[in-house]
Amino acid sequence: MRTIRILDLIITILFYSMLGIGTIFFVIYTFFLFGIDLGIKTTTTFSSKNDDLLYLILFFNFIFYSTYTYSIFLFKQNITSFLNFNFFTDRVIINFKTMGIIYILGNIINSLIIPFFKQHIKIDFGFDNNLLNFPLNGLIIGLFFLVMSKVFQIAKNQKKENIELKQENELTI
C-alpha cells in the first residue's frame, strides 16, 4: 500500500503543477496573442502573413496540453481507485484505454506534425517552453496502457465469474 500512496503523491503533485503551469502559459499566450506587453522578454520569428497558422498551432498546443493534463487526472483517478482496493472496475478499464489513446495520438502529433510546423514558428520566452515534451509521452507507453485496459477487463470478468460461482456454491449447500 505504501507504493500506491507514494505514486498517488507523485501523480497528485504532477497533476496540480501541470494544471498551474498550463494556466500560467494559457494566460501568457492569450496576452501575447492580443498584443498586450507583460514585460516578458520574447523573441518571435513568424511572418505576419501566416497569422492564422500561428493561432492554429497555439490552439492545438493548448488542446494537446489539456488532453495530457486530463490523462494525468485519469491516472490519478485510477490510483485513487487502487487505494480503495477497487482494482478491476469499468472506470479503471475505460481510464486506461483513454490514457493509451491520448499518448498514442500525442506521440503521432509530436513526432510527425509538430516538426513540420516548427520551422515556421518560434516563440521563445527565454526558458525551455517545449510544452509537448511530457514525462509519459510515448507510443510504447500508450500501447502499454491499452494492453493494461484489456488485461484489467479479463481480470474483471474473472472476478465476476468468481462471485457467480460462489453464489451458486452457497445455493447448492
Add this chain to the structure above:
Amino acid sequence: MRTLKIFGWLSHFLWASMLLLTIFFGILVYSEFTSSYSETWFIEFMGKEIHKDSQKTYLLTFMVLCLGIYVLYFYAITLFNLCVRKFEKRIFFDLSIIKRFKKIGIIFITNYIAILILGKIFSIHSAKDITNSTDFSSSVLEKLDSPLGSLIIGFFFLVLSQVFKEALKQKQENELTI
C-alpha cells in the same frame, strides 16, 4: 487483441535496438580504457576540481556507472519483453509476471535516483573553456533520464505487481471454487 500484437512487435524492436546500443556503448567505454587520455578535460567531483593525474579514473568511473545504468534499463526491457511474450500466450496472471513487474519497478526507481545523484556529484566538461556544448556529463545523463517519467513508471510497475498479485489470488480462488 491487435493492440497486443502491435505492442509485442514494438517491444521486441525496442529490445533488439537496445541490445545493439548496449554493445555499442560497451565497446565505446572499453575503448576509453585502452586509449590514451586527452588532457583537455575539466572534471569536478562534489564541487572540487580533480587534478590531471586522477582525471582519467574519475572519467572512467563516470562512464562505467552510466553504462551500468543503461545495462539495467536493458535488463528491465528484457524482463518486460518476457512479460509481453507471456501476454501473447494469453497468460496474464502468473507469479513470474508479478516478480518481473516488481523488478522493473525497482530498476526504474533505482536508475532515477542514480542519475539524480550522478548529476549532482559529477561535472565533466570536454574542454577547459566551459560552455553548454562542452557539458559532457549533463548531456550523457540527459539521454539516460526521462524527466520524472522513470520515477512514475517505476512506481506504476510496483503498483501493477500488487494488482496482478490480487488478480492471481482471485484466479486461484476461482479455480478452487470450481
